[in-house]
Amino acid sequence: MxxxxxxxxxxxxxxxxELLAEAEHLLLALDLDNPDSEDLNAIFRAAHSIKGGAATxxxxxxxxITHVLENLLDKIRKNEMALTGEHVDTFLEAKDVLxxxxxxxxxxxxxxxxxxxEVKRKLKALSEGKxxxxxxxxxxxxPASAPAAPKPAAAAAPAAPVDKMRHYHIDVKALSExxxxxxxxxxxxxxxxxxxRLDNGHVAFxxxxxxxxxxxxxxxxxxxxxxxxxxxxxSDGAAPAAAAGAPADGKHRFNIEVPELSDKDAExxxxxxxxxxxxxxxxxxxxxxxxxxxxxxxxxxxxxCSFVVDLDTLVIKDAVDTPxxxxxxxxxxxxxxxxxxxxDGFGFFEPITPPPPxxxxxxxxxxPVEAAPAPVAEKKPAAVKKEVEKPAAAETTSIRxxxxxxxxxxxxxxxxxxxxxxxxxRISKLDPVxxxxxxxxxxxxxxxxxxxQESVMSIRMMxxxxxxxxxxxxxxxxxxRLGKKVEFVTSGAATELDKGLIERIVDPLTHLVRNSIDHxxxxxxxxxxxxxxxxxxxxxxASNRGGNIVIEVTDDGAGLNRERILSKAKQNGLPVSDTMxxxxxxxxxxxxxxxxxxxxxxxxxxxxGMDVVKRNVSAMGGVIDIRSALGxxxxxxxxxxxxxxxxxxxxxxxxxxxxxxPLNLIxxxxxxxxxxxxxxxxxxxxxxxxxxxxxxxxxxxxxxQPTQITNPVDGVLVIIxxxxxxxxxxxxxxxxxxxxxxxxxxxxxxxxPGISGATIMGDGSVALILDVPTIIKMGQNNNSEGVYx
Amino acid sequence: MSSISESGNNDGxxxxxxxxxxxxxxxxxxxxxxxxxxxxGYDAVTKIANTPDFIKGVVNLRGRIVxxxxxxxKFNLGKVEYNEFTVVIILxxxxxxxxxxxxxxxxxxxxxxxxxxxxPDIVASIDTKYIVGLASVEEKMFILVDIxxxxxxxxxxxxxxxxxx
Numbered sequence: 002m003x004x005x006x007x008x009x010x011x012x013x014x015x016x017x018x019e020l021l022a023e024a025e026h027l028l029l030a031l032d033l034d035n036p037d038s039e040d041l042n043a044i045f046r047a048a049h050s051i052k053g054g055a056a057t058x059x060x061x062x063x064x065x066i067t068h069v070l071e072n073l074l075d076k077i078r079k080n081e082m083a084l085t086g087e088h089v090d091t092f093l094e095a096k097d098v099l100x101x102x103x104x105x106x107x108x109x110x111x112x113x114x115x116x117x118x119e120v121k122r123k124l125k126a127l128s129e130g131k132x133x134x135x136x137x138x139x140x141x142x143x144p145a146s147a148p149a150a151p152k153p154a155a156a157a158a159p160a161a162p163v164d165k166m167r168h169y170h171i172d173v174k175a176l177s178e179x180x181x182x183x184x185x186x187x188x189x190x191x192x193x194x195x196x197x198r199l200d201n202g203h204v205a206f207x208x209x210x211x212x213x214x215x216x217x218x219x220x221x222x223x224x225x226x227x228x229x230x231x232x233x234x235x236s237d238g239a240a241p242a243a244a245a246g247a248p249a250d251g252k253h254r255f256n257i258e259v260p261e262l263s264d265k266d267a268e269x270x271x272x273x274x275x276x277x278x279x280x281x282x283x284x285x286x287x288x289x290x291x292x293x294x295x296x297x298x299x300x301x302x303x304x305x306c307s308f309v310v311d312l313d314t315l316v317i318k319d320a321v322d323t324p325x326x327x328x329x330x331x332x333x334x335x336x337x338x339x340x341x342x343x344x345d346g347f348g349f350f351e352p353i354t355p356p357p358p359x360x361x362x363x364x365x366x367x368x369p370v371e372a373a374p375a376p377v378a379e380k381k382p383a384a385v386k387k388e389v390e391k392p393a394a395a396e397t398t399s400i401r402x403x404x405x406x407x408x409x410x411x412x413x414x415x416x417x418x419x420x421x422x423x424x425x426x427r428i429s430k431l432d433p434v435x436x437x438x439x440x441x442x443x444x445x446x447x448x449x450x451x452x453x454q455e456s457v458m459s460i461r462m463m464x465x466x467x468x469x470x471x472x473x474x475x476x477x478x479x480x481x482r483l484g485k486k487v488e489f490v491t492s493g494a495a496t497e498l499d500k501g502l503i504e505r506i507v508d509p510l511t512h513l514v515r516n517s518i519d520h521x522x523x524x525x526x527x528x529x530x531x532x533x534x535x536x537x538x539x540x541x542x543a544s545n546r547g548g549n550i551v552i553e554v555t556d557d558g559a560g561l562n563r564e565r566i567l568s569k570a571k572q573n574g575l576p577v578s579d580t581m582x583x584x585x586x587x588x589x590x591x592x593x594x595x596x597x598x599x600x601x602x603x604x605x606x607x608x609x610g611m612d613v614v615k616r617n618v619s620a621m622g623g624v625i626d627i628r629s630a631l632g633x634x635x636x637x638x639x640x641x642x643x644x645x646x647x648x649x650x651x652x653x654x655x656x657x658x659x660x661x662x663p664l665n666l667i668x669x670x671x672x673x674x675x676x677x678x679x680x681x682x683x684x685x686x687x688x689x690x691x692x693x694x695x696x697x698x699x700x701x702x703x704x705x706q707p708t709q710i711t712n713p714v715d716g717v718l719v720i721i722x723x724x725x726x727x728x729x730x731x732x733x734x735x736x737x738x739x740x741x742x743x744x745x746x747x748x749x750x751x752x753x754p755g756i757s758g759a760t761i762m763g764d765g766s767v768a769l770i771l772d773v774p775t776i777i778k779m780g781q782n783n784n785s786e787g788v789y790x
Numbered sequence: 791m792s793s794i795s796e797s798g799n800n801d802g803x804x805x806x807x808x809x810x811x812x813x814x815x816x817x818x819x820x821x822x823x824x825x826x827x828x829x830x831g832y833d834a835v836t837k838i839a840n841t842p843d844f845i846k847g848v849v850n851l852r853g854r855i856v857x858x859x860x861x862x863x864k865f866n867l868g869k870v871e872y873n874e875f876t877v878v879i880i881l882x883x884x885x886x887x888x889x890x891x892x893x894x895x896x897x898x899x900x901x902x903x904x905x906x907x908x909x910p911d912i913v914a915s916i917d918t919k920y921i922v923g924l925a926s927v928e929e930k931m932f933i934l935v936d937i938x939x940x941x942x943x944x945x946x947x948x949x950x951x952x953x954x955x
Contacts, residue, residue, distance in 0.1 A: 412853045413853070415853060416852065416853045658836060658837060703839070704839030704840065705839060705840060706837070706839065744853075744854075744855050745855070746848070746855055748854070748855065748886070748887075749854065749855060749856050749857055749886050749887045749888060750838075750848065750855070750857040750948065750949075751947075751948065751949050753838055753839065753840070753841070754840065755839060755840075756838070756839070759836075759848060759855045761850045761853065761855075765850055766834060766836060766850065767835075767836040767847075767848050767849060767850050767855060768836065769836065769838065769839075
């Protein structure tokens with residue numbers, strides 16, 4: 002126990018967070034009437050994994066909640082209890098509590114104890130309060146027709162079910178005085194405890210508790226190695242013979258067959274399995290066979306075994322499975338040395354060593370199967386066996402890497418691309434005939450570099466699912482709170498977007514979705530009156546459209562009200578006219594302080610307003626567009642560039658320097674005729690382009706840079722457009738179009754007006770990227786000041 | 791540089807600090823060597839519009855965009871010319887990388903706290919508030935500069951949010 006655990010904390014936090022998110026996702030998707038057992042299993046597994054991790058790291062609060070949660074889930078998934086809406090709600094609450102606990106452990110913050118206790122109480126009530134009503138289902142579904150309360154926490158041999166108190170003997174190998182005291186203190190938390198030091202150096206504890214063996218082990222694990230602990234249930238009153246009804250104790254007997262293991266592996270696996278329940282080991286016909294009695298599932302067994310053996314070679318069989326077999330064992334009981342009772346079948350006793358013929362029922366196990374584990378004096382029922390269906394879950398092979406590492410990689414590849422471009426430039430001066438080989442090799446290098454760059458850039462891309470997955474819960478909660486019925490659909494969740502953008506799109510998108518539910522979708526009554534389905538439909542979609550990604554929030558609600566927006570706009574003093582096209586009217590809602598909501602709810606008015614949404618989207622280089630029809634719904638469409646790190650740019654020259662203009666902001670480029678240039682008093686030069694007069698912004702005067710070309714006729718005009726305004730940027734000439742890697746100036750310097758960033762060109766020099774919206778504004782100011790006459 | 795710093799430590803002195811000394815005009819200055827990332831020659835810089843002339847522009851330092859300040863212009867010292875002998879000291883100030891052009895780099899020396907004297911009311915080219923002390927070694931006097939304060943000052947116009955002093 003001397004390993005420093007802290008290094009694993011982060012991994013646990015990340016994993017737990019993911020598991021919680023997944024569990025939530027599955028919970029929301031659950032169909033109450035007919036829950037998919039695979040989903041239930043997956044939720045159970047998530048809870049189980051978190052419990053394991055939390056216990057390992059000593060986060061007892063999380064372990065406690067997951068433990069209760071797990072118990073309840075286990076009953077549901079074994080069909081011992083029907084799933085209700087109440088369950089799902091409580092699970093979601095528990096998930097939230099776990100999340101906050103996780104956050105608490107991560108940041109060292111305090112977590113509200115009351116909430117935790119409340120959720121724990123609810124879960125306990127649900128899992129204990131209902132077994133009676135669930136008994137009917139149990140009888141039909143659970144093969145082991147159980148007595149009144151099949152407490153999953155039942156221990157090695159089932160004590161009288163009435164009395165939940167159990168008396169354990171815990172034998173621990175050599176323990177120091179101090180550890181003994183510690184352990185006694187810990188165990189004291191579970192119930193009454195007393196300790197005695199034995200002659201052989203072992204320490205024996207005697208514990209009276211309601212808790213299960215698992216709990217004891219997890220507590221002991223802080224102080225001693227699990228394999229040094231031996232726990233026996235003291236058979237207070239409940240004679241071993243009374244335990245003959247073994248199959249009904251909630252435990253399953255499994256026979257686990259694996260290809261013959263080395264002694265060490267076998268010992269390892271045995272000690273691992275011992276954590277789940279009672280285990281015994283035997284070898285036969287080139288196989289190692291473990292007989293295990295446990296409350297845990299096949300899944301947990303598989304996951305434990307997977308540390309030691311290949312899952313493909315693993316066969317897990319139910320030792321007692323059919324109701325038919327259940328009564329039989331009572332008559333014919335064999336008590337194993339460990340005190341573990343192995344039920345037995347209809348005289349299908351199988352000899353220990355000779356491999357018996359494989360039962361036909363089993364569908365081709367990888368190795369010849371034999372049914373008899375039979376250690377010591379055990380016999381095994383072979384009545385009906387079920388082949389374990391191994392989940393064909395596709396293994397997701399991924400590694401976690403910090404963003405900085407990826408960014409560094411991208412930077413380095415950027416460097417490589419630049420170096421490669423430099424090499425190319427140098428080599429182009431060589432004679433192609435004499436240096437043919439070199440040129441060919443360089444061509445190869447060029448292709449490889451480009452591929453490398455593309456693959457590296459794709460690392461930063463994340464599926465939109467990352468954003469979408471947080472909405473179902475929000476929509477559900479919000480709709481419930483507002484008394485609306487909303488069906489939420491997403492599409493295109495696999496569409497990929499740069500990680501930087503993904504994170505920044507969350508807030509605006511949250512606002513739009515919230516808006517749609519609050520203002521868009523009507524309450525069921527009104528929907529009914531207007532002849533619509535009472536359940537509103539809200540869809541969130543993402544798709545790629547020509548170098549951009551388009552994210553749309555669509556609802557089939559009331560739609561935007563043109564009249565109301567116009568009157569509100571007039572009221573706010575915005576310049577509007579009644580003949581404006583719809584698209585312009587819709588854009589009005591992005592004006593600051595604009596709200597047409599008849600009443601302010603606690604939903605609207607929180608977080609960002611529509612103007613902030615628009616600003617955020619613009620800051621990402623995107624545009625937002627609205628389509629709406631009164632009575633039929635609204636679509637908000639956000640169009641974003643694929644990535645922030647790379648920009649398609651046009652490089653232009655000015656004097657000795659080079660600048661990059663973002664290509665998406667360029668309308669066209671032209672070499673003007675003298676007749677196209679007009680002067681306007683006090684407003685500098687204008688150029689006549691296709692019926693429009695655009696102001697000319699000479700970059701050399703804006704940036705105070707010397708250049709030979711001062712007459713627009715000798716240079717090039719780049720028509721730029723941003724925020725609805727157009728202007729003609731006057732530069733010396735066009736150099737070429739290329740993709741550039743954006744680097745921030747602010748990392749080591751500061752913000753410069755008119756410059757949005759820098760990039761490194763093929764020759765290793767730095768070129769600045771123009772901030773087009775600011776340049777247009779600067780140009781206006783310059784002009785009005787009459788800089789040039 | 792590392793060999794020098796080792797020899798400095800070998801003096802068995804715990805409180806000694808090492809300084810890189812550089813020349814600006816007729817004066818010799820020292821700055822804490824731990825702030826120095828590297829020393830390199832002067833490369834072509836990319837000018838930035840509407841900045842004071844002592845900010846020469848930005849260079850590509852292995853993929854990072856680094857601003858270059860010419861202290862000779864800033865403090866009106868020395869001959870401002872750029873050739874193969876022009877030296878740029880690349881500083882790493884709390885992660886921010888800045889290059890400064892000086893007349894020359896002379897030495898690395900280890901100074902005991904008792905070798906550093908308080909600043910008298912002298913007239914140096916650099917404002918006294920950025921000077922931490924004076925040191926005289928072998929009849930030569932060095933002005934020790936708090937380079938972090940200097941570079942983050944408003945005068946240098948290198949940062950958006952100016953550190954208060």
